[in-house]
Amino acid sequence: MFPYIIRRFMLMIFMLFVLSVVTFLLFNAVPTDPAMLTCGKTCTPQIVEANRIRLGLDQPLPVQYFEWIKGIFVGRTYGSGTQTFECHAPCLGYSFKNGEEVTVMIKQALPVTVYLALGAFVLWMIFGIASGIYAANRKGKWQDRGIMAITLIGYSLPVFLIGLMLLLFVIVRANWLPYPDYVSPLENPIQFFQTMILPWISLAILYAAYYTRLTRSQMLETMSEDYIRTARAKGLPEKRVVRKHAFRAGLTPIVTSAGMDLAGLLGGAVITEYVFSLPGLGRLAIDAVKDYDLPTITATTLVAATFIIIANIVVDILYAAIDPRVRLS
Amino acid sequence: MSTPILRVRDLQKYFPVTKGTFVKKQVGNVRAVDGLSFDVMPGETLGLVGESGCGKSTAGRSMLRLLEPTAGSVEFDGRDLLAMGKRELVRTRREMQMIFQDPYSSLNPRHTVGSIIGAPFEVQGVKPEGSVREAVQSLMERVGLNPEHYNRYPNEFSGGQRQRIGIARAIALKPKLIVCDEPVSALDVSIQAQVLNLLDDIQKEFGIAYVFVAHDLSVVRHISDRVAVMYLGKIMELTTRDQLYTAPLHPYTHALLSAVPIADPDRERARERIILNGDLPSPSNPPSGCVFNTRCWKATDRCRTEVPLLREISTGHQIACHFPEDKSAQGQSTVSGADFTSH
């Protein structure tokens, strides 16, 4: 088990390295001159050149990459002489559009996205798995068909539509909740919940539908396995057969999906954040794209991809924890 | 004595066992096939029999170069198969075919039976007399399929019929050798006999030599002229069918034969049988000396250190054992180590 984790870990570091190179190169492949974007309307070639040197954009690519990586780990200094500007580690760059360090912006946006993703995750996992098992146990009966019909609807409705409908009916028409206005849960837990509940639900509906279907098909597949017949032949009550024998075996693909989906959302749930005006990572990324804010685009891409890579290794380790055949071979 | 159609010498197929994350280090070998030597004469059937993991299927594939052998030599019809370039190999494949175990997965489900059986003509660029369609339909008729089913798909056929399709494909180009890999083990008993008889008839008609790879000793006895018994990648005993089944000289052959229950209650219950202890050792870490020594009731220190070579003990009877069974005392051995039971 231990060498397995070490092996995965080394692979993760390697993947992160490749990722950083690719992200960096993409940033440089953009046809726009980054130095041009640094100054406002009253721009002269002199200012652009000065900024180019200040940002180190005159250096060869490998040097720029090294500076960038150095910034992430130990911080970096922009410019020279009197006009230096200190960017502390982890320094992901400086956003001229916002006049702020990218790291600071991400630090503000990340918790919002994490709360959003985790809350929705808990909701969809509970409802998705429970209704999936329920439907599988009643395969072909009206309960199963009903659940399948509902999930099909849930699965095919776009998130923004669900979000806007909830917004319209729950907040605008019925006035059950105040207009969403994000605050930290540490500051005002009640307002936090009032703001987050609808985003959670609208995000969870889509995923719950998918996880219901996934769980159902997994359960149906494992229920036809030989070892389920053995469990029944032992005289185990059906409930035990389902919960102890079938569920654990059917769990592996669900774990994989769940890990990757959660990681994807942690990189930013763009639409939901937009609909409910949540200042999260997804919003930050989209705004950056709109404004050609290249350092911010690079940074958000890097953060989102890092989540995916970490999720990958977590899923692999969970896999090994669930399945001894992975662990012991 | 005619020349053999297939001459195999010291054939080896090792599969590397690797370890490591980035740099794969080879830490050992699975010795699937470890030094096989035998001849197959034109028109004869050589049975290759053994338990799972003995390397018989790997051997079957390696001798056709469907798997690249690690070492050794294979001569087909006087030509060195392993020295051939790709094009020559493809041309030679015309004369050597294979029939697989699983009639369900060895046929492409999206191709019609006609195109499956006709494929060898196309691949090899051979123009049969008349049209390909006529040739395929006469092949179908020959193997007992309805030629009108030319345009049907494999899933419309039963297991036995699918194996007939496989046979038709294999004999399309009138090969000199067919390697049959467990061709009847997936079939029901009543169908198994049909397919075995078909293979028999086709051999007589076209003079094809078979290498018949199987685990079922009674099937092998039925179809083979000579039989090689394999254990952990090596031949333990090779001789004519009658010799092997009536007077086996290798203890493993003896045990193997005695393990097969015979379909006659009185004889079955009266006979003495040898029950081997333990399981097959791992082919990645085979025992030293004779590979069978860990389960052999006759094993001595010599067997644990010195590899017995396959040697001719009498005309046409080869055996790899330091202490062959005594023919006259067959079934009387009382050496301890294995359970001898009768009930």
Added chain:
Amino acid sequence: MSDVVLSVKNLSVEFATEDGSVHAVDNVSYEVKRGKTLAIVGESGSGKSVSSLAVMGLIKSSNATISGEVHFGGQELVGIDPEEVRKLRGLKMAMIFQDPLSALHPFYTIGEQLIEAIQVHEKVSNSEAAQRVKIMLDRVGIASAEQRMDEYPHQLSGGMRQRVMIAMALINSPELLIADEPTTALDVTVQAQILELLRDLQKEFGTAIVLITHDLGVVADMADDVMVMYGGQAVEQSPVRELFYTPQMPYTWGLLASIPQMHTDSLKLDPIPGTPPSLINLPAGCVFAPRCAHRNSVPDGLCLTTRPELTTVSSEHAARCHLSVEQRSEIRISRNIGKVD
């Protein structure tokens, strides 16, 4: 009289499908006595496995209809609360299957799976159950049982896994063991070990065994009585010697003539032509008639129009065939089937 452990009468299993109803098992009756083995022989689709799953109450499909009687342990099992049958499973009647790798749960250790088999039926502590498991694993010939209990199925060899399955099935000393092709997936030397083990355990515990197999060699080795199934029906039932030496049904003859044998001088195989019937469209007459070489020996085309009843030849031997007993022995003698005295 209490010697009869399992008595099945007129058992039928039908599955409703979109293509029509499938008569998987049609009117099958048999008995198994304490310490005896009944072999059920047949090819795939003959109904041999389904009939046993029905006895165990393991047919869960909602489109299955099971009728007839299954007397076991003083109870009638058909039609009672499934919960009652569940309590018998694993305790009074147990089952082992063809492929021991897929029949064991890949995620639980051998020990966990066996301990569970005890604790479903009996309130015992983990340590006591573990102790009993260890003794049972020793008994079925698993070396260093204590260590094996912590291992997972994929770490064992095929023969070892089937030993584990046997240990699990017999751990509560059931009266009945149903073994569904228990050695088909195993190598022949391992098969010999497992059959030997089953025989020893049967002697020791007095278990009644229903052995489902397609291998007539295994039947000759293990069975006291035999039931041959074809197309969902029992076509011949008899004690083992009579089945091999004076078989009464052309399908049985066909089976005996079509298997390659280890001991006969003749190497000629005489296969049964054609393929087994589809269970959806069973022939109106004898289920075997379309493949039977002797159907023209019966007047009026009876074989193709009328289903033969299971008629007795001697007190313990019955077959479904329109041929007269004299005709049958003539054919047997002329074709050298069975033992001709």
